[in-house]
Structure formats: C-alpha cells, structure tokens
Amino acid sequence: MGSSKLPVLLLPHPLILLPTARLTLPISRSLADAILSLLDDSDAVLAAIPLPAPDSPSEITYGTAARIARLVRPRNQSSPTQPYLLSLHGVERIRFPSPIQIDQLDILPIHNVVYSSSDGIPSRDTVEAFKHAALVLLDRLAKDSLQPQRKDDWLRVAAIVEDISEQRAAWMADVLVAAVSSPYPDKLAFLAATDVEDRLRRATELFVKQSSIQEVSKKIASAVDESFSRQQKEYFLRQQLAAIQRELHSLQSSPASVGPGFGTGGATSELDDDDQADADDLADLRRKIEALNVNSEERKVGVREWRRLKRIPQGSVENGVIRSYLEWLTSMPWPSNSTTTPIDVLKDPSFLTRARAQLDADHYGLDQIKRRLMEYLAVVRLRAIADTAQTQAQGDAPSTDASLGVIPTPPKKSKGIKGPILLFVGPPGTGKTSLGQSIAKALGRPFQRISLGGVRDEAEIRGHRRTYVASGPGSIVQALRKAGRNDPVILLDEVDKVGHSNFHGDPAAALLEVLDPEQNHSFNDHYINVPVDLSQVLFICTSNTLDTISAPLLDRCEVVELSGYTYDEKLHIAKRFLLPKQINANGLSDSQLTLTDDALLHVATMYTREAGVRSLERAIGAVVRFKAVEWAEWLDKENDAARGEGNAKRNENGNEKQDGNTNETVVGNEWRATVEPHELEKILGIPRWDGEERDREEKRGVVYGLVVTGMGEGGILPVESTALPGTGRLKLTGSLGDVIKESGEIALSWVKTHAFELGITAGRGVDPLKVPDVIDVHLHLPAGAQKKDGPSAGIAMICAFVSLLSGACVPKDIAMTGEITLRGRVTPVGGIRMKVLGAHRAQIRKVILPWANRKDVEHDVALEVRREMQFFFVRTIDEALEAAFGRGALGWRKETVLLESRL
Numbered sequence: 001m002g003s004s005k006l007p008v009l010l011l012p013h014p015l016i017l018l019p020t021a022r023l024t025l026p027i028s029r030s031l032a033d034a035i036l037s038l039l040d041d042s043d044a045v046l047a048a049i050p051l052p053a054p055d056s057p058s059e060i061t062y063g064t065a066a067r068i069a070r071l072v073r074p075r076n077q078s079s080p081t082q083p084y085l086l087s088l089h090g091v092e093r094i095r096f097p098s099p100i101q102i103d104q105l106d107i108l109p110i111h112n113v114v115y116s117s118s119d120g121i122p123s124r125d126t127v128e129a130f131k132h133a134a135l136v137l138l139d140r141l142a143k144d145s146l147q148p149q150r151k152d153d154w155l156r157v158a159a160i161v162e163d164i165s166e167q168r169a170a171w172m173a174d175v176l177v178a179a180v181s182s183p184y185p186d187k188l189a190f191l192a193a194t195d196v197e198d199r200l201r202r203a204t205e206l207f208v209k210q211s212s213i214q215e216v217s218k219k220i221a222s223a224v225d226e227s228f229s230r231q232q233k234e235y236f237l238r239q240q241l242a243a244i245q246r247e248l249h250s251l252q253s254s255p256a257s258v259g260p261g262f263g264t265g266g267a268t269s270e271l272d273d274d275d276q277a278d279a280d281d282l283a284d285l286r287r288k289i290e291a292l293n294v295n296s297e298e299r300k301v302g303v304r305e306w307r308r309l310k311r312i313p314q315g316s317v318e319n320g321v322i323r324s325y326l327e328w329l330t331s332m333p334w335p336s337n338s339t340t341t342p343i344d345v346l347k348d349p350s351f352l353t354r355a356r357a358q359l360d361a362d363h364y365g366l367d368q369i370k371r372r373l374m375e376y377l378a379v380v381r382l383r384a385i386a387d388t389a390q391t392q393a394q395g396d397a398p399s400t401d402a403s404l405g406v407i408p409t410p411p412k413k414s415k416g417i418k419g420p421i422l423l424f425v426g427p428p429g430t431g432k433t434s435l436g437q438s439i440a441k442a443l444g445r446p447f448q449r450i451s452l453g454g455v456r457d458e459a460e461i462r463g464h465r466r467t468y469v470a471s472g473p474g475s476i477v478q479a480l481r482k483a484g485r486n487d488p489v490i491l492l493d494e495v496d497k498v499g500h501s502n503f504h505g506d507p508a509a510a511l512l513e514v515l516d517p518e519q520n521h522s523f524n525d526h527y528i529n530v531p532v533d534l535s536q537v538l539f540i541c542t543s544n545t546l547d548t549i550s551a552p553l554l555d556r557c558e559v560v561e562l563s564g565y566t567y568d569e570k571l572h573i574a575k576r577f578l579l580p581k582q583i584n585a586n587g588l589s590d591s592q593l594t595l596t597d598d599a600l601l602h603v604a605t606m607y608t609r610e611a612g613v614r615s616l617e618r619a620i621g622a623v624v625r626f627k628a629v630e631w632a633e634w635l636d637k638e639n640d641a642a643r644g645e646g647n648a649k650r651n652e653n654g655n656e657k658q659d660g661n662t663n664e665t666v667v668g669n670e671w672r673a674t675v676e677p678h679e680l681e682k683i684l685g686i687p688r689w690d691g692e693e694r695d696r697e698e699k700r701g702v703v704y705g706l707v708v709t710g711m712g713e714g715g716i717l718p719v720e721s722t723a724l725p726g727t728g729r730l731k732l733t734g735s736l737g738d739v740i741k742e743s744g745e746i747a748l749s750w751v752k753t754h755a756f757e758l759g760i761t762a763g764r765g766v767d768p769l770k771v772p773d774v775i776d777v778h779l780h781l782p783a784g785a786q787k788k789d790g791p792s793a794g795i796a797m798i799c800a801f802v803s804l805l806s807g808a809c810v811p812k813d814i815a816m817t818g819e820i821t822l823r824g825r826v827t828p829v830g831g832i833r834m835k836v837l838g839a840h841r842a843q844i845r846k847v848i849l850p851w852a853n854r855k856d857v858e859h860d861v862a863l864e865v866r867r868e869m870q871f872f873f874v875r876t877i878d879e880a881l882e883a884a885f886g887r888g889a890l891g892w893r894k895e896t897v898l899l900e901s902r903l
C-alpha cells in the first residue's frame with residue numbers, strides 16, 4: 001500500500017471514474033493550462049475525485065488515480081466558450097489520509113494520497129455469486145441489444161467472465177461496473193469499497209438489481225409495443241380492406257366487367273358499399289348532434305360521446321354501443337327537433353265541436369263519458385290559451401313566433417297544456433284504448449300505447465343503465481321517439497297490472513314519477529341519462545279494476561268508468577263500427593255482405609257474454625271471413641261458368657249437376673249477401689248460450705248473487721248451500737277471502753237468531769243446526785279456482801241459508817247483492833252498474849239491491865235495461881227475504897215478536 005502526492009482534479013457531478021474505465025470531460029482553459037504543465041512530468045497521473053452531490057457532505061475521502069490519456073485543444077482557440085477535452089484512464093483506487101475540502105474546480109491542488117491495493121483474494125463463494133450475477137446481466141443485455149455488434153460484444157465479455165480467475169475477479173468487477181449503466185450512488189459506493197470481498201459483493205448486488213430492472217422495462221416495452229402494433233395492424237388492415245372494397249366496387253360498376261356470370265348484373269345494391277353507408281351514417285349522426293340546441297344538456301352529452309366515439313377503433317364493441325346510444329339520443333324529440341301542437345288547433349273556436357264530432361264518429365253511445373271527455377278537452381284548451389298568453393307576456397312578445405300561432409320551443413316555465421290524468425276503468429273491449437285514440441285525433445297529436453300488463457322490472461319503464469349488456473331505453477322514451485314529438489298522447493294500458501317493489505326495482509314508483517306533473521319535466525331514463533321533459537305529454541291510463549291500483553297513483557288520476565254495453569248498444573256498435581271494419585279488413589265491400597239485425601243480436605246474445613265488444617268483434621270477424629271464402633269460391637265458379645257457357649248450352653243436364661254443388665247462400669247463380677240468424681250455427685258452431693239459461697236451476701239452498709270479476713266484468717254467481725250430518729258447524733269453500741268468510745258467519749248467526757220468527761224452528765232459542773238433527777252447513781261459491789272476497793254476498797248467503805233450512809226456494813230469475821249487518825240492515829255495495837248489466841246479460845229479470853244504491857241504478861244504468869228489469873231496493877234483511885221468496889212464502893211469526901216486545 002503506497003502513498004504519494006498527487007494533483008487532485010474534481011469531476012463535476014455526476015461524473016465518476018472507476019479504475020480501468022475511461023472518461024472524457026470538458027475542462028476550462030485555465031485547468032487545461034495547469035494540466036499541460038503536468039504533462040511535462042514523466043508519468044502524468046492525477047487523482048480524479050467525484051464531486052459530492054450538492055446536498056451531501058462536501059468532504060472527500062476517496063477517488064481514482066488516473067492517467068491523462070489525451071488533451072484536445074478547441075479548433076478556435078480564441079473562443080472563450082469552446083472548452084478543452086480531457087480524456088482520463090482510471091488506474092487504481094486512492095484514499096486521502098484525512099478528508100480534504102476543495103471549493104474551486106479549475107485548480108489542481110496537490111494532496112497526499114494512499115493507494116488502496118487490490119491484492120487480496122476474495123472467497124470462492126463470493127466470486128461464484130459475482131460471476132453468476134454478471135452472466136445473467138450480460139445475457140439479458142445481449143438479448144435486449146438491438147444492434148448485432150453490441151450483442152456480440154456482450155457475449156464476448158460473458159465468455160471472459162466465465163473463465164476469469166479468482167485473483168482477477170476484483171479487476172473484472174471494476175470493468176463491468178464501469179461498463180454497465182447504474183445509479184450514481186451505487187457507483188459511488190462501489191468506488192468506496194476498497195476491500196476486495198466487499199467490492200465483489202457490491203458488484204453482485206448491483207448486477208442483480210440491474211438485471212431485474214432490465215427485465216421489467218423490457219416487459220413493459222414489449223407490452224406497450226404489442227398493443228401499439230396491434231392497433232397499427234388493425235388500422236393498416238382496415239385501410240387495406242377499404243382499398244380492396246373500393247377496387248372491387250369500381251370493377252363491378254364499370255360496364256366492361258359485366259359478364260354473364262354476374263348474378264346481379266353489376267348493379268349496385270344498397271347492401272354493397274358498407275363503408276360509404278357507414279360514413280354517411282356517421283355524417284348524419286354528426287349533423288344531428290350539431291342540430292341540438294347549443295348549451296343544452298343533450299348537446300353536451302352528445303358532443304362528449306361523439307369525442308369518445310372518435311377515439312375508439314371502428315368495429316369494436318364499444319364503438320357500436322356508443323353509436324347506438326348517440327342514435328337514440330339524437331332521435332329523441334328534444335325542443336330543437338320537435339314540433340309541438342299548433343296552438344291553432346286548440347284556439348280554433350270550432351275545436352270542441354270538431355272534437356265531439358270525432359268522438360261521435362268513432363264511438364257509439366257512451367254519452368256520459370263523452371261529456372266528461374269534452375270537459376277535459378275544454379280544460380286542455382283553456383290551459384293552452386292561458387299558457388300562450390303567459391308566454392307572450394313573459395318574453396319579448398314580438399320575437400316569439402306568435403303570428404304563426406305556433407310555439408316554437410316550449411317556454412321553460414310552461415305548465416304543460418294538460419288537465420288531470422284520465423284513468424279509464426272498465427272491462428276489456430269497452431273502448432278504453434279507442435277513446436284514447438280519438439282524443440289524440442281530436443288534438444291532432446300522435447298516439448302511442450304502452451302496455452304495462454305484467455311489467456315487473458323498473459327498467460322496462462326507465463331503461464337499463466348503459467353498463468348493462470344489451471341495454472336500451474325504457475318504454476316511455478321509446479314511445480316518445482316513435483311519436484317523434486314531445487307532446488304525444490301516451491296511453492298507459494293496464495296500470496292495475498304493473499308490478500310493485502321487488503328486486504328488479506319498483507315499476508309502480510317509476511310510473512308515479514312519469515305521471516307526477518311536479519317531477520315529470522325532468523324524467524330520468526337510465527339509458528339516455530339526460531333529463532327528458534314529459535310535461536307536454538298527455539297521459540291517459542286504462543285499467544280493468546280500481547282494486548289493485550296503488551292509492552298514490554289513483555290520487556293523480558281522474559277516474560272515468562266504462563261499465564259495458566247493453567245488447568241494444570252492442571247491436572248498434574256492431575252495425576255501425578265492427579261489421580264495416582271487418583268487411584273492410586277482409587277485402588269485401590258493404591254490398592257483398594250484410595248481417596241482419598237479428599243475426600247480429602243473435603251473435604251478441606248466443607255466442608258472447610261479455611261487457612265489452614271484443615268477442616263480438618271476433619265472432620263477427622269469423623262470420624265475415626267465412627263469407628269471404630264463399631265469395632271467392634262463387635267468383636271462381638262464375639268465371640268457370642262464363643268460360644264454359646258454350647259447353648253448358650250444349651249440355652242440358654249441366655244445371656242439375658251444378659245444383660248438386662250449389663251452396664245454400666248461392667241461389668241459382670245469384671250471390672246472397674245477407675246472413676240470417678239460422679245460418680250462424682253453420683258458421684260459428686253451436687251457440688255457447690241458448691238464452692234459456694238451462695244450467696240455472698231453482699233449488700233449495702241455492703240463490704244467485706251478483707259479482708264483479710277481476711277483469712271488471714259484472715255477472716252472476718251461484719251461492720250454494722247444503723246440509724250434512726255433523727256437529728252444527730259452518731263450512732265455507734270456493735277460494736274465499738277473509739271478508740267474505742266473515743259475511744258467511746254473520747249470515748248464519750242472523751239466521752240462527754231469527755230462526756223461530758222465520759218458522760224454521762219450533763221454539764225460541766233452538767239452534768236449527770242441532771234440532772231436530774245435528775247438521776253441518778256447507779256453503780260453496782263455484783268457480784273455485786278464482787279468488788273471491790268482499791262483503792257484497794251477504795244477503796245472498798242469508799237467502800241461501802234460509803232456503804236451505806226452511807225448504808222454500810228463491811226463483812232462478814232473481815239475483816241479489818248487498819252487505820248485511822248483525823242488526824239486520826242491508827248496506828250499500830259498489831259496482832252496481834256492472835253488476836246490473838251482468839245480470840241483464842244473464843237473463844236475470846229481478847234484482848235485489850240495497851236501498852242506498854237506488855241512485856246508482858237511476859244514474860248509471862241505461863233506461864232500456866231498467867225498463868226490462870225489476871228492482872227491489874231493500875233496507876233490511878226482512879225486506880230482502882220478502883223480495884226473494886215472495887210475500888207470505890216464509891212462515892213469519894212477526895206478530896209474536898211485536899207482541900212480546902210490547903210486553
């Protein structure tokens with residue numbers, strides 16, 4: 001370990017010179033002069049010291065003794081800015097006996113230095129570890145080298161490393177660390193490692209670290225490279241494809257190429273040029289986005305999505321999703337691309353007259369309902385007029401397009417020109433949907449129908465979020481798009497059948513939001529995700545019953561009840577509307593087919609038994625189709641006959657042969673256009689009802705009650721009771737709810753209490769179910785699969801029990817409804833109009849009803865029905881029994897009761 005005095009050169013940060021390495025650095029002129037003077041010495045050696053980093057301690061303790069290899073003068077020596085270039089060759093590590101401090105870079109102070117010898121021999125294990133790490137790194141570097149020359153160099157070094165001896169390992173470590181790029185602090189620490197063992201260990205660590213860095217960066221680079229090259233490849237292939245298609249297209253469209261082999265004859269089809277169509281679609285989309293109102297929410301979203309679309313490669317799934325979203329977004333009737341109702345239509349003084357004419361033209365009868373609808377339309381009209389007046393007063397009136405009578409864009413604060421929401425309630429086929437259509441026609445607005453029957457998923461109303469696979473907008477948005485305007489009439493069909501809260505959300509709540517005028521100016525569809533204004537939409541709801549409609553929904557609606565038609569009304573509807581419609585639909589004309597009134601009535605009474613006219617329409621359709629086939633056959637025969645006239649003349653027996661084939665409706669050669677009742681059986685089959693009501697029977701313990709079914713249809717329901725040996729109990733069957741069961745118990749209690757007065761038991765206080773025999777009473781309501789509930793069967797049950805226990809029968813043409821109390825009163829029930837109509841259809845001619853329902857009959861039941869029926873309005877059960885069994889039929893012991901009470 002020798003020592004000597006050496007001039008010290010400070011290497012600017014972050015330069016470092018390791019033994020065995022070479023370093024070239026620019027130096028100032030003054031420093032160059034100092035070095036030049038050194039060169040006069042025989043061995044020009046200096047101590048190259050790394051300048052510590054600015055924030056680390058400035059004391060220097062080690063460096064490298066370096067030989068000056070070269071000093072290059074600048075070309076233009078007079079230029080002060082051009083530096084000298086000094087090349088140094090590291091020879092050996094040195095150390096200062098005591099730390100030195102140098103502030104100036106351009107002087108070469110002389111200091112005492114100690115050479116740290118590399119003589120020691122490292123342990124075998126250390127050398128092996130070093131070799132292994134070095135080989136891994138060299139291998140990695142060779143693999144990563146892009147130039148073949150460098151690759152060879154690394155491999156050659158690797159070969160040397162493999163053969164290196166233990167004595168030379170430290171030297172090799174110096175060479176490799178100098179050659180490999182590694183962080184400055186690591187190199188500095190390596191330089192400071194004067195102990196051979198320590199130096200090798202540090203080199204090993206450094207190589208391991210470097211190999212892993214190299215590997216990770218290689219991986220990242222290749223991943224980036226891969227995705228980049230895939231994109232490039234896709235782009236390149238698409239460009240090629242487009243070019244090929246263009247070439248093919250030009251080949252096919254050039255007339256020279258049209259050969260006999262071309263199926264299409266070279267004609268261009270709209271299916272051919274995908275690319276062009278695609279570009280056109282995109283341009284169209286862009287135009288539509290540009291047409292949206294500036295600063296509107298829909299435009300902002302549209303622009304944002306358009307930008308995303310541009311960034312995403314064509315043909316990818318994401319691209320398709322965004323495009324279909326944009327197509328939906330831009331085709332919605334936003335204020336920018338929607339026309340609203342011309343206010344002219346509503347302002348026109350003849351609007352109401354024309355609306356009434358429209359309703360009359362589309363529907364027969366329904367006078368009360370039409371009157372209600374006219375009131376509704378009058379309100380709509382007044383609101384519209386008030387609204388325009390308000391808008392004109394609000395804004396700078398001259399700038400609005402009032403002169404044309406058109407509201408160009410609905411004013412922000414507009415309340416919407418609508419009255420309350422109408423809710424048509426009634427059985428199927430009573431004209432709920434077609435009334436909605438007539439209203440739309442009268443207002444000159446598009447009509448859309450949304451069926452809510454069985455909607456369980458909120459998303460069906462509100463749409464799926466776009467993250468959902470195959471997502472799309474909800475039914476409201478779809479209807480708006482189809483309507484193409486923001487003020488259509490939307491019929492929400494069967495609101496009573498919409499599902500309530502479940503794990504798919506709450507469709508009923510979504511519906512409420514749609515219908516709520518406070519909220520629906522910014523309805524949020526999950527797919528569109530831009531608030532949609534529904535305040536101009538006119539909603540009409542329909543339902544079969546009111547029972548299953550939630551209270552908040554009912555609260556927003558104005559109920560209009562359609563109970564059903566009488567046979568007379570049905571006859572008129574069939575004659576004026578259904579028959580012409582069917583004749584038209586089946587390609588016949590009025591002159592080719594008529595059904596007599598009798599025939600129509602026959603169809604209505606014998607083949608259908610419904611409140612509405614849907615089955616009637618179907619049955620008439622069947623008759624018309626049957627006649628259409630006959631007509632076609634008759635025409636063919638006529639043509640044949642015309643052709644074969646010559647032959648027929650020659651063949652005198654021809655007529656006879658033809659007669660054999662002649663259809664009943666073809667008399668001779670004449671076409672018989674009229675259908676009579678007796679022909680109906682051949683066409684429609686045996687009637688379902690024969691008018692005689694054979695299946696109804698007058699029997700002990702059986703009476704007929706009146707009901708309204710879940711579909712809103714009125715009808716009659718037998719209440720059957722029978723006595724059987726038992727223990728004096730009551731048994732109730734027929735899918736009965738709690739309320740109707742309780743009615744049964746009340747009825748039996750009342751009958752037991754009054755058994756003596758009714759002449760059922762011989763003594764007061766005797767239980768008729770125990771004396772003379774112990775019996776059970778079984779009460780059953782048929783159609784056992786249908787759920788039944790409600791208190792209105794009370795008097796029917798009482799009559800059934802009285803009949804069963806007394807032996808008297810209730811005539812089969814009497815039906816009844818009414819709730820009873822334990823004190824013997826009969827209280828009113830609902831659905832009177834439907835029940836009475838149902839009873840009328842079922843050929844019932846006498847009806848027992850609660851006294852309090854008298855007004856319902858007078859107001860709601862058609863006069864012709866009232867004329868044909870006899871009504872008994874009763875206040876008490878006694879009166880009901882008298883009406884049902886007839887005066888004096890029961891062995892009343894009233895006098896006794898009265899006498900006793902007087903006592």
Ligand code: ADP
Pocket residue numbers: 362363364365366427428429430431432433434435542573577578612613614617
């Ligand atoms: P709903 O919606 O109540 O089930 P629709 O409106 O679909 O019934 O009516 C069924 C058919 O009966 C339609 O063809 C309709 O035109 C016809 N219709 C119902 N009521 C009348 C009526 N009062 N006058 C004329 N046609 C009617």
